[in-house]
Amino acid sequence: MRAVIEVKDLSKTYGDVKAVDQVNLQxxxxxxxxxxxxxxxxxxxxxxxxxxxxRPTSGLVTVLGIDVIRDPVMVRExxxxxxxxETPPSFLTALEYLKFVAAVRKIPDIKAKSDWWFDFxxxxxxxxxxxxxxSRGTRQKLMFTQAFIHEPALALIDEPLINFDxxxxxxVKDYLAEYVRKGRTIFISTHILEVAEExxxxxxxxxxxxxxHTGSVAELIRRGEHLPDFFLSLVRKVSxx
Amino acid sequence: xxxxLSFALFPVMIFGIAFMGSFLIPLVQGTLPSGxxxxxxxxxxxMLGIMVGGFGLLGNEVMNHRFGQSSLLTYSARSLPLSEKFxxxxxxxxxxxxxxxxWVFPFGFGYIIASPFIGVPLLSTLYLxxxxxxxxxxxxxxxxxxxxxxxxxxxxxWIILLVLCxxxxxxxxxxxxxxxxxxxxxxxxxxFTWVNFMIxxxxxxxxxxxxxxxxxxxxxxxxxxxxxxxxxxxxxxSYLPDPPLTAKxxxxxxxxxxxxxxxxxxxxxxxxxxxxxLSLLTPVFPPYGLLxxxxxxxxxxxxxxxxxxxxxxxxxxxxxxxxxxxxxITGKLTTFAILQVIPAIFIATVAVLxxxxxxxxxxxxxxxxxxxxxxxxxxxxxGLSPNLLVYDVRVLFIYLICIGIxxxxxxxxxxxxxxxxxxxxxxxxxxxxxxxxxxxxxDSVDPGGF
Numbered sequence: 001m002r003a004v005i006e007v008k009d010l011s012k013t014y015g016d017v018k019a020v021d022q023v024n025l026q027x028x029x030x031x032x033x034x035x036x037x038x039x040x041x042x043x044x045x046x047x048x049x050x051x052x053x054x055r056p057t058s059g060l061v062t063v064l065g066i067d068v069i070r071d072p073v074m075v076r077e078x079x080x081x082x083x084x085x086e087t088p089p090s091f092l093t094a095l096e097y098l099k100f101v102a103a104v105r106k107i108p109d110i111k112a113k114s115d116w117w118f119d120f121x122x123x124x125x126x127x128x129x130x131x132x133x134x135s136r137g138t139r140q141k142l143m144f145t146q147a148f149i150h151e152p153a154l155a156l157i158d159e160p161l162i163n164f165d166x167x168x169x170x171x172v173k174d175y176l177a178e179y180v181r182k183g184r185t186i187f188i189s190t191h192i193l194e195v196a197e198e199x200x201x202x203x204x205x206x207x208x209x210x211x212x213h214t215g216s217v218a219e220l221i222r223r224g225e226h227l228p229d230f231f232l233s234l235v236r237k238v239s240x241x
Numbered sequence: 242x243x244x245x246l247s248f249a250l251f252p253v254m255i256f257g258i259a260f261m262g263s264f265l266i267p268l269v270q271g272t273l274p275s276g277x278x279x280x281x282x283x284x285x286x287x288m289l290g291i292m293v294g295g296f297g298l299l300g301n302e303v304m305n306h307r308f309g310q311s312s313l314l315t316y317s318a319r320s321l322p323l324s325e326k327f328x329x330x331x332x333x334x335x336x337x338x339x340x341x342x343x344w345v346f347p348f349g350f351g352y353i354i355a356s357p358f359i360g361v362p363l364l365s366t367l368y369l370x371x372x373x374x375x376x377x378x379x380x381x382x383x384x385x386x387x388x389x390x391x392x393x394x395x396x397x398x399w400i401i402l403l404v405l406c407x408x409x410x411x412x413x414x415x416x417x418x419x420x421x422x423x424x425x426x427x428x429x430x431x432x433f434t435w436v437n438f439m440i441x442x443x444x445x446x447x448x449x450x451x452x453x454x455x456x457x458x459x460x461x462x463x464x465x466x467x468x469x470x471x472x473x474x475x476x477x478x479s480y481l482p483d484p485p486l487t488a489k490x491x492x493x494x495x496x497x498x499x500x501x502x503x504x505x506x507x508x509x510x511x512x513x514x515x516x517x518x519l520s521l522l523t524p525v526f527p528p529y530g531l532l533x534x535x536x537x538x539x540x541x542x543x544x545x546x547x548x549x550x551x552x553x554x555x556x557x558x559x560x561x562x563x564x565x566x567x568x569x570i571t572g573k574l575t576t577f578a579i580l581q582v583i584p585a586i587f588i589a590t591v592a593v594l595x596x597x598x599x600x601x602x603x604x605x606x607x608x609x610x611x612x613x614x615x616x617x618x619x620x621x622x623x624g625l626s627p628n629l630l631v632y633d634v635r636v637l638f639i640y641l642i643c644i645g646i647x648x649x650x651x652x653x654x655x656x657x658x659x660x661x662x663x664x665x666x667x668x669x670x671x672x673x674x675x676x677x678x679x680x681x682x683x684d685s686v687d688p689g690g691f
Contacts (some may be wrong), residue, residue: 053560054689072688073565081561089489089558091496096471103475103485104562128466130496147561 001028004154004185005050010059012045012209019045021209022059027187027202032180034196035189036231037206043189044084046206047158050187051081064154077105080147084158087139090132094123094142097131101146110149117145120175121168136163144172154185161195173199197227207235250634252347259351263359276431277522279369283376283426284518286345288511290380292545293340295388295506330453337381343632345377346370368433375426375441382448384506389452391502421517467496486564486572487579493553494576503549504583512539512587526656532597533655533662536588536604537648540611543584547616548627550576555625556688566688567680570620574676577616585609603662607655610665611647617675618643624683 005027012020020042027033037043048054050063052072061068063075088097095114102110118124121141126134134142140163147155160176161169176186176199190196196203197217204214212234220230266278349370356366391398409420421427425441474488481487494500515538523531550573556566588608592601622640623630630636647668655662 048560048689051561052688055687073563076561077563083561087558089493089554091493091553092471092489093467093469096467096469096492099469099471099475100485100489101562104564126464128468129464130467133464143561 001030003027004029004064005033005187006060006062007050008060010046010049010061011057012042012049012054013057018209020049020056020206023206023209023211025204025211025214027185029185030180030183031202032176032186032200033188034200034203035187035206036191036193036196036203036227037189038191038235040208041206042209043191043206044158045209047081047083047156047187047189050075051079051156052076053081053083078152078154080150080152080155082140082143082147082155082157082160084162088131088142088146091130093128093130094118094134094138095127097142098145098149101149105150107150113149114145117149121145121171137165137168140164141168148175148179152184154187155179157186157188159190159192160188161190161192193228193231203227205231205234207238212238248632248634251632251637252343254634254638255344255347256351256354259348260355261351263352263355263361266359266361277525279430280421280427280518280521282369283372283424283430284421284515286348286373286376287380287424287426287514289340289344290377290382291384291511291514292380292507293336294381294384295502326453326456329456333385333453337378340381341374341377345374349373368430371438372426372430375429375445376424378445379424379426379441382445382452384510386448386452387510388502388506389455389457391505392498393455393457395501419517419521421521481575483568483572483575486569487575490550490553490573490576491579494549497553499549499552503546507545507549508542508583509587511542515542516591529597529600529659530656532592532595532600532604533607533659534652535591536608536662537611537652537655539584539588539591540608541615541644541648543581543608543612544615544619546580546583547573547577547619549580551625551627560688565684566625566686567684569625570679570683571676573625574616574620578613581609581612584612600659600662603655603660607651607662607665610668611651613672614647614668614675615644617672617679620679621675621682624679624686 003026005025007023007025010020010023010025011018023042023046035043035046045054049056049061050068052068052075055069064078066075066078068075088094089100092100095118098114098117099110101107102113107113114127115124118127121144123138123141126138131139131142144160147157161172164172173195176188180186180201188196188200200217202214202216205212217227220227349366352361352369353363353366355361356363387398387401390401412418412420412423425437425444429437429441470492471485471488474491475484478484478487491500494503512535516535519531519535519538526534556569559569585605585608588605589601592598592604597604618640619627619631622636631640651662651665654664
């Protein structure tokens with residue numbers, strides 16, 4: 001299996017704060033990989049560096065074989081991204097935003113694709129409403145749609161289930177599982193460990209910017225452990241040192 | 242108030258300009274009478290008030306983008322026992338105090354400190370600070386009031402503007418004098434009386450209170466539906482470099498009501514006021530000089546339309562798309578270029594109304610060339626954040642030098658012969674170079690900083 005994400009000695013410093021500290025990581029093709037960590041551990045910063053939304057202070061990062069530092073736009077062309085905070089443009093409707101994304105990404109047949117997504121995530125009645133007037137959940141559905149509408153080989157999602165109701169959460173989890181079964185890769189960051197245990201194949205634990213552990217969920221289960229317990233004990237051990 | 246030393250030095254720079262400029266007053270008085278100079282300075286501060294006073298146009302979405310992290314404040318009426326009007330009132334007061342300490346006070350203070358050295362009585366400098374403050378507040382409160390009316394009812398706004406124009410016209414016809422002479426700060430600077438001062442304060446207070454009372458917070462949860470206007474617009478702009486970006490910008494301007502609102506309050510109104518004041522200087526200019534200096538002024542003010550298109554979003558919303566910062570800058574400049582139809586038509590209309598039709602073409606060429614040049618300087622220096630970075634002392638200093646030199650050259654050239662103004666097309670070369678450099682510069686900046 002080829003590595004779709006390779007990170008070597010990656011660091012990001014904001015002033016005196018080391019948000020990410022010498023992280024080494026590899027994610028293989030076909031994985032649903034979870035980057036786990038408490039609030040402020042550097043997960044969002046990691047995703048931003050992987051997608052070229054911010055530059056590392058040091059280290060190397062390649063995504064789908066592309067040097068992210070050298071060509072971030074090419075990376076964003078190939079992948080789908082759901083950022084944690086950014087919202088779609090206020091004065092476009094949901095449908096217009098998808099057409100905007102389609103125009104930027106040069107996606108053909110956007111009408112059929114957007115109709116499918118509006119039905120799948122059940123927000124067709126909101127397609128002509130301005131993004132600024134959408135609820136948080138509907139905006140998140142829209143951001144989810146824009147990340148997957150071009151069927152990227154790799155999707156990077158910061159908190160995949162945030163703002164979703166339980167029905168949509170189930171839909172999304174099934175969709176993600178099916179997506180990787182087709183040979184594509186998904187990289188999520190989350191602090192909800194139960195979700196990570198349910199859907200992820202591999203995981204890494206980040207704490208205060210440092211990578212504490214990488215492994216597979218299957219391996220944990222074979223050892224009779226649960227991801228939430230494993231995570232908490234590891235983080236507590238490091239915090240008490 | 243200031244996030245870094247560069248921004249904190251901005252009022253210091255204004256103080257320095259005023260202090261050093263004061264020593265030039267005896268020299269300038271040979272060409273311009275002191276009354277005219279005082280008038281010009283009051284006009285400048287009236288303009289400043291006008292250009293920052295469009296608070297009525299600030300819906301929550303624009304406030305979110307303008308105030309960034311403080312969007313938590315704008316929406317705190319939903320969770321705290323505070324009304325949206327109260328929060329908005331505090332923003333208005335904050336902005337007023339902010340601009341007072343950024344522009345008005347440093348300028349007045351510079352003149353006060355210089356006064357002993359240039360033989361000006363201290364009392365008159367204190368009066369100047371007071372009347373400049375009133376000028377600024379008049380501009381701010383008037384536009385605040387009008388912008389709130391505009392959002393509430395465009396019909397009422399047009400009626401008010403028509404009545405104002407009619408009254409102004411009647412005054413001119415009956416007295417033969419320019420209406421600017423009854424502008425309260427000007428009256429006070431010529432002859433200070435406490436009665437006039439109280440009347441001025443009363444008018445300002447009334448305008449401000451009515452504006453706050455009439456301010457209409459954006460309705461939350463509105464689900465008004467819009468048909469797809471993006472696709473036809475994109476088709477319409479298919480010949481441009483980035484049709485989706487331009488189509489989005491146009492929709493942002495139109496649906497936020499900023500296009501018409503900004504055109505009225507940040508463009509037409511300031512320029513109409515400038516025209517009235519500049520017309521008082523007609524004896525100082527060559528016969529056609531007023532039109533050309535007005536075209537130059539229009540060009541500089543038109544360049545601020547770049548802030549109209551950059552105020553809706555920074556790079557953040559595009560960071561999940563394969564869009565480089567340079568592409569976004571080009572997109573914003575393309576939208577800016579489309580908006581230049583407005584100043585072009587405006588200059589042409591002024592040329593026709595002032596009986597200078599023969600010089601219409603060179604005046605338009607001059608104004609638009611200046612506008613494109615000024616925006617290229619702004620893009621190079623400020624990227625996608627002109628509203629913010631222009632208050633960095635270093636940035637503003639370089640901007641003023643770059644613009645100032647060009648303004649002096651082409652004003653002089655057009656005064657020498659109106660058709661020499663056509664030489665302004667040569668500004669296309671530095672404009673193109675600066676835009677190219679802006680793209681390279683801002684692509685090298687960490688996008689996470691936006």
